[in-house]
Amino acid sequence: MPEKIIAFESKTVLLPVDNIDTDQIIPARFLKTISKDGLGDQLFFDWRYEADGSPKADFVLNTEAAKGCAVLVAGDNFGCGSSREHAPWALTQFGFKAIISTSFADIFRNNSLKNGLLPIIVPKEAHEKLLGAPSTVKVDLEARTLTLEDGTSVEFPIDDFSRMCLLEGIDELGFILKHEEQIAAYEARRDSTLDTRALA
């Protein structure tokens, strides 16, 4: 069950790089796990650690200022590439509740919304302001607004259903299961030539 998100305030941490892919968010070699545990430690692993395992002092997530930040501001098209849900799992386990960008890759965005991680799309001007320097922002999911440190506020797009699921901690599988009757009716009217896969 995803954690509910309603409203919160947080300092931001900045990663001003476009097209950050999910291989950077969590490298593939950590995908051999069969659980969801411990992925926060592997977040941005190859950007965070030297070959000998020591933290890279100049990487933003290793800095003192990043501690306790729940909002990451990144470049355009965040989360492109692989469909691995390990990416939002790692981000939330590290402590992030929201990612701000001008755009998100479709699969990453879907995966995030199912894990209590809010993808916030902002216009270019607000994005440039946010990338200027770390700041404190307020997220209000109920009102669909992001308030910047200078007091200006932007509305961000999120569909009603995803918003309701996040606000109320609703689980989508439970929602689908309520449609048993419609699913059975669809199966009954479906063309039987689509059912030829009884594998020996």
Add this chain to the structure above:
Amino acid sequence: MTTPRTIIQKLWDAHVVAEPSGAPALLFIDLHLVHEVTSPQAFAGLRARGLKVRRPDLTLGTCDHSTPTTPRELPIIDPIARAQVEQFEKNCTEFGIPHFGFQSERQGIVHVIGPENGVTQPGMTVVCGDSHTATHGAFGALAFGIGTSEVEMVLATQCLPQRKSKSFAVHVNGALKSGVTAKDIILALIARIGVGGGTGCVFEFTGSTIRALSMEERMTVCNMSIEGGARAGLVAPDDTTYEFLAGKPLAPKGADWDRAVARWRTLPTDGGAAYDKEISIDAAALEPMITFGTNPGQGIGISQPIPDPGGVADAVERETLRKALQYMGLEAGKPLLGQPINVVFIGSCTNSRMSDLRAAAEVLKGRKVNENVRVMVVPGSQPIKKQAEAEGLHEIFKAAGAEWREAGCSMCIAMNGDQLKPGEYSVSTSNRNFEGRQGKGGRTFLASPLTAAASALTGKVTDIRTILG
């Protein structure tokens, strides 16, 4: 008159189970492919809720990602990978899902085995916890990658809540020149629109060039739709599609076949149907493509110089390009041709099918690969491996000095021990050149099997046209 519809709209309309108010539509899934990496947490979720797999008959599993490509009589050395493969087989058995396990003669890359067995068919919705599921769109199916939460939903209900994507027509016309392949078409598209260019969209590839492509080539094109940001990409079915499917093990037979073909013939986009976006590509103007950077959109014609960040106006974009060149150890303005390489990888769900292996073998036949280069040839499935061996391709590869391995994702994702060492360069027929994708610190140039084979011979990034002569 009814409103003309695109194939994308027709596929959507045919699969809507319910349209609950205030929620996305529920879409029925005709084929769910599962593999070892993105499914264990979904099966764990089913167990925790006491749920069954609703339609094991519409589900098919194989192991590929963390599966070694070393001889099958050897055990899986990595204990974590071994545990994952074993858990996968256990999950499939427990939930009654047909699957091709590690030792199966039908094991292979998930996007290779669907078409190979005839389970991927026109008019279907196909999902898999893997972003390259778009590959199956080559058959005129709506096929897209999903996350593990969605894998659990499909296992439990055979449905997914979905919002309709925009339609994006990619018209490709003209005859490809010698040395230019399907891979070059898709790399050229992505270089033009960028890795986020298709976000929120489904591509429909149309035009004379696409019609002239074989099914395997269409799969290569659709496979990399996600690299252009589109979750799905497809080609309307035609006689090429039906000829490919006829007689495949799990394709419809007899009267069922006739009925299926009649249904498939209604799928192509109606004349006059409107798309949300469109782009045209002149195939005759293309040259072999290669990537120079750390995302698949950073690609150039192989004879072109490496782009200069200095010419980029946007600050973040400029920094992104500068960072990519720094990682790649390349200098702006210089040619990529002649760049020394360490490894050539021929394989992956993009380019590991018979036509890819035949094309590479044709180049390598009677020649030797450069002594400084490790060349790996990894067939997409065990049946492909068997077929290639029946044609003697493995002898050509081995005689040239290349490795001939077992089927799997291998160095495309470097989860199974097949990987670049830090700093090494590869020319790879796979689909992603992200930092560390082929091994931590490794540097990838994406290209076609022809370019990969040509570069294997010289040990440098090489224009296949100089070898074809």
